[in-house]
Amino acid sequence: MTAATRTLLDKIWDRHAIVQRDDGQTLLYIDRHFIHDGSRRAFEVLGERGLKVRRPDRTFGTPDHYVPTNGRDMATIEDPDARLMVEAIARNAAAHGVAVFGLDDPRQGIAHVVGPEQGLSQPGMTIVCGDSHTSTHGALGALAFGIGASEVSHVLATQTLWQRKPKAKRITVDGTLGAGVTAKDVILAIIARIGADGAVGHAIEYAGSAIRGLSVEGRLTVCNMSIEAGARAGMVAPDDTTIAYLEGRPYAPKGAQWEQAVRFWRSLPSDAEARFDSEVALDAATIAPMVTWGTSPQDAVAITERVPDPADFADAGRRAAAGKALEYMGLTPGTALSGIPVQRVFIGSCTNSRIEDLRIAAQIASGRKVASTVRAMVVPGSGLVKRQAEAEGLDGVFKAAGFEWREAGCSMCVGMNGDLVAAGERCASTSNRNFVGRQGKGARTHLVSPAMAAAAAVTGAFTDVRALLGR
């Protein structure tokens, strides 16, 4: 391959390859490692082998999965096993000299919100975390992917991983998004198009004018759900938007190093002649606010559509899955999605809990009331997002409308901290997975954008948010 045909992925990969083996495995250096309260097992493995963390200075932690969102007191965690998880990260980090943003630190939050917010996630880096949504950080122009517990201990001990280079898929979204259509709708439309396994074995590079037009927050939302299309990593080439976002963040380079870093970052975008293993193109203008009807993120359609009839799927596997999904979701084929009542609304998760998400949700909620049949909550992605929202008065808007305003954490995205959706309840959720039982046993999850979630909260049912805009 000549130098002028390299992709962003190639450029990052080549810089981090330490050893290449004949069988296609590469020992890859890891620049940044995030740990969380689910990383306990990996530290146990280190302990069993008497190993130390090789680069505590490259490792940062924050508890997110098990933390309470109704207060900051660890003692309120009722389940002793869950409390142990949150306590373990503080103990393990202290023992190994790793910095942790704990529950008493305003910088605490969901790892995938905190990393970019602190400027810890930067272009050209390799970034890992023991969590599949690590793909989020690729929005800054990094190669970021989720790993399992064994790999976490491997990175802790060696700061490296053995990896086979993924194939490169480019997804180009050109054109202008309509009013009320956001990054979440873009990624749901992409997954609906290519399928839940559409990018297995690939790293996705998102490109095109609609992607370049997104803020870093919006790009984080898009890259976040790459894993829902099977891709371990998603990325957006660094540009002026990326650089402006990073400047002045606590862990971003400073002074002369900033200039040097920016020059390097400018060299990273894929070359004009770069070759991708596969390409997909979407027209931004055709994307509408989306909502899922089934139990896989690929089951997403425009809010203007109806619940599909499983019989209409040509593929036998898809037909069987759709039938089962509708049974679980308690939906009848042919029902208009708009107007289906919801009982719960969750605005939060590493997909949609950043300031921009809260602003648009507040815009819809402002001057309206959460329907009496709905219980709605807003869970900011970090303590700093919460502070910023409060400084802008968004908490007041939400509270006046009847939303619960919580502390930062994963919360109802996965329910590990006890924030659960009850069996049979229907939830409009800004999270990333509508899997069976994800938000609680028997819970019925519909994935939507923050604007659509707020619209569902104030109308009591799925509603095309475009009808609520421009008052």
Add this chain to the structure above:
Amino acid sequence: MEPFERLDAVAAPMPVENVDTDQIIPARFLRKPRKAGYGQYLFHDVRFDDAGRERTGFVLNQPAYRPARVLVADKNFGCGSSREHAVYALWDYGFRAVIAPSYGDIFYGNSLKNGFLPIVLPVASVVRLRDLVQQSPGAHVIVDLDLQQVIGPDGRRLEFEIDAFRKHCLLHGIDELDFTLGHRAEIEAYERTQSGATPWL
């Protein structure tokens, strides 16, 4: 890690696409200590009803499939969350290999690191094999990693691919971490070069 031995065992069919790791083990069990074992949580919410009774329709609750050690699944098996507990649950139940047309990438990696073999076969071969074990409950499938072959109940031999190093580690129960620690000098050299080229990292 236990060395991977030639398997001659009952295979259970699971003809469902996109089986995610939340299905393999629901999130509420992830906080349990590893030592306690995860076999009881495998496919928990499809295997047991709300009262904790076995659901009769579920494949592993049928007597002929109970002793299964091989799972014949469908595409994108193990997608979703990176929880390695999904592999622990399969392993602790007694499974040693799964056969499918494709896997969630993270699940695939996690499997190999625990001595559990995820075999990729073409869709048509998987469907055929799955139909066979569905038609004759309790039928055995042989998995020979050394030869890279699966032998179905009909005696047909199906070849599969696996990275040579991964295979070597599985066959000999070699842990990757020990192997990597042997590359310390290269890692240190890399770090020296990197701190010169990108000093802000």
